[in-house]
Amino acid sequence: MSQAQLDAVIHDVVACFGAWGADTTLEQMREDWDAVSSSVPSKVGARQEAVNAGGAKAVWFVAPGASADRVVLYLHGGGYVFGGPRSHGGLAAQFSASAQAQVLFVDYRLAPEHPFPAAVEDSLAAYRWLLDQGVKPQRIAIAGDSAGGGLTFATLVAIKQAGLPMPACATPISPWVDMEATGDTMTTKADVDPIVQKAMIQQLVGMVVKAEQARDPLISPLHADLSGLPPMLIHVGERETLLDDSRRIAARAEQAGVKVKLDVWDGQIHVFHVFCARLDEGVEAIEQLGAFVRQHTT
Secondary structure (H helix, E strand, C coil): CCHHHHHHHHHHHHHHHHCCCCCCCHHHHHHHHHHHHCCCCCCCCCEEEEEEECCEEEEEEECCCCEEEEEEEEECCCCCCCCCHHHHHHHHHHHHHHHCEEEEEECCCCCCCCCCCHHHHHHHHHHHHHHHCCCCHHHEEEEEECHHHHHHHHHHHHHHHCCCCCCCEEEEECCCCCCCCCCCHHHHCCCCCCCCCHHHHHHHHHHHCCHHHCCCCCCCHHHCCCCCCCCEEEEEECCCCCHHHHHHHHHHHHHCCCCEEEEEECCCCCCHHHHCCCCHHHHHHHHHHHHHHHHHCC
16 A cells, blocks of 8 residues: 555545634635645546536546447435535546546535535436437446435436436445444444545535435435435545545345345555556556446446
8 A cells, every 4th residue: 555645545535524613614615625635737638628428517627548338327425515527627627537437527516515415416417418319328427426326326226216227336445324423333434434434424414414314315325215226335444534425325235136235445544546547556446447437338
């Protein structure tokens, strides 16, 4: 493991969070998170193009060599409150290169301005739009990290509820699938996770959903009927408070008959993939996800 690289990432993340106080505005927090997540530019050389995807804002990320008819629908993390093409653009570009696919990055509406179900409405609209553009479902993968990992599951459930054809596969990264934060690792991993803590989760939940919505399967897919979902590869870091979210939803998906592979990355933090421009394991992990996508979209 590239310990020096990881230590530098953790230092910058902790410094970012540590600079926030009671008077720090949400706008400033968003700007700071975008800055720390994108502090090292991507070297992939992906082309970017903004697009209206069926009413949802989106950006195409297309790396050199990407297939014109293979698409990864990407759903970014940030607790449904932070993030977008700037914070996750390097990850999207790297994913386009590794999957040899065009990445449709959904810049979905954020809470608290647009609480649940805005994000899943936008992701479903973007998926419908891809189908309307003539992209074959067997050439589509859905991917996402953290809140976007949970949104990956929620979008698949929404696709099933809408009677649409399923994509070929999915690759959730460190998915947040339980708004109630009931996993044991929320406490047992608290001392080693520099990014996600239970108090922060609870603050985010208050911005995203009403109390009575906390178990809705389209925001907490841990409570969803997962039958009929496509094959998936889940990545999660061994140091994550959200580790049990991945473990539990992987087990539930398997029980529902879904083909699932869960990879727990030793020593890694929450969505280390987003730091791929400065972390060797981030590139390695995205290469593995890309290979999974290529395998299932041929």
